[in-house]
């Protein structure tokens with residue numbers, strides 16, 4: 001390994017097994033030619049500012065002691081405190097948390113929020129632990145990372161397998177250690193602890209707002225537009241409801257229980273009620289079950305992946321006949337599928353822009369906690385729409401200016417903002 005101090009690869013990563021961090025580095029390489037003089041600072045983006053690995057020892061309910069690996073990575077704080085979720089998953093690695101923290105830097109800058117990027121995680125399958133064990137794990141983890149988080153330093157939030165209860169434990173632990181109640185240390189809290197109205201549906205609402213903007217650019221009226229959605233949970237379910245209410249026809253949805261189709265439009269409110277009652281869409285009325293392959297091949301104006309990563313891949317991208325893809329999930333499109341769809345002329349609105357509604361209302365939660373003054377839900381939705389529309393317009397105009405995809409344009413916009421802040425702040429000391 002080179003000893004060149006400008007070498008992009010930190011020695012704590014294995015060069016032959018870079019994991020998700022390698023994908024992120026490739027994305028940075030792709031935008032570097034568009035950064036002009038700011039490219040001088042690009043190495044900043046290729047190294048997380050701070051990566052903390054902690055041991056989380058906990059007594060289990062059966063009296064034995066278990067140790068878990070915990071992480072908190074602050075990728076960049078040039079534009080403000082770190083912001084990003086905490087994931088509980090058995091596959092969490094340093095590389096994954098690094099990449100997710102970097103994507104948070106890009107997302108916050110793409111929508112112009114005054115945050116840097118951060119992410120945390122504990123390597124465990126939470127389904128194997130009791131409520132009381134998870135509380136002890138969360139509290140010890142929070143204590144271990146406590147000296148680098150804080151309302152002005154780095155503000156965690158829920159992510160995969162963590163929720164409002166996890167945030168309440170984190171907020172309480174941090175507050176106990178500080179000796180003062182600090183609601184602004186985390187977002188995604190219960191409303192009773194300073195959580196924000198509108199947070200639960202913010203990501204789906206953002207997907208809807210961005211979807212309307214992209215449809216307008218593609219010359220598609222929302223009234224009567226066909227919409228296909230993968231994932232019928234928080235993001236996909238909310239987006240489905242809002243498109244349905246706006247007069248679009250949600251013709252198919254897919255979740256982990258199957259896929260349903262109705263060419264005249266599904267009864268979205270009834271299907272939401274059915275999914276809430278039964279845990280999935282399977283068996284929903286007034287719709288035909290269809291295969292996975294048929295689902296992806298449906299002719300539609302809008303396609304919204306809102307489930308898992310890598311769902312649109314080299315194996316199904318060819319069959320996709322959507323005019324616009326709005327990425328509600330994080331990383332739903334593989335780079336190969338991205339190239340296939342772009343070559344076909346499909347407009348893809350990238351995740352860092354399309355699903356930024358959640359972090360935007362997290363920002364509102366943080367602001368409300370600071371001022372201890374809480375806004376109405378309609379104020380929150382109105383402000384969310386304003387930020388999402390402005391972000392879409394900025395990215396779309398960069399895409400036109402440089403003749404690049406919206407994904408590259410979002411990275412150009414975000415990386416330029418981050419590196420401008422880096423440059424004007426200068427290096428300390």
Ligand SMILES: NC(=O)c1ccc[n+]([C@@H]2O[C@H](COP(=O)([O-])OP(=O)(O)OC[C@H]3O[C@@H](n4cnc5c(N)ncnc54)[C@H](O)[C@@H]3O)[C@@H](O)[C@H]2O)c1
Nearest residue numbers: 203231232233234235236255256306307328329330355358
């Ligand atoms: N919730 C947020 O605020 C937020 C913010 C930004 C990004 N996201 C991303 O959006 C995506 C969805 O998150 P969510 O909060 O809606 O989660 P969720 O758990 O509420 O819903 C997930 C949905 O995906 C479906 N699903 C799971 N496995 C599937 C499979 N194999 N095939 C088809 N469908 C499957 C589930 O049935 C469910 O309908 C994730 O990628 C998440 O990272 C969420």
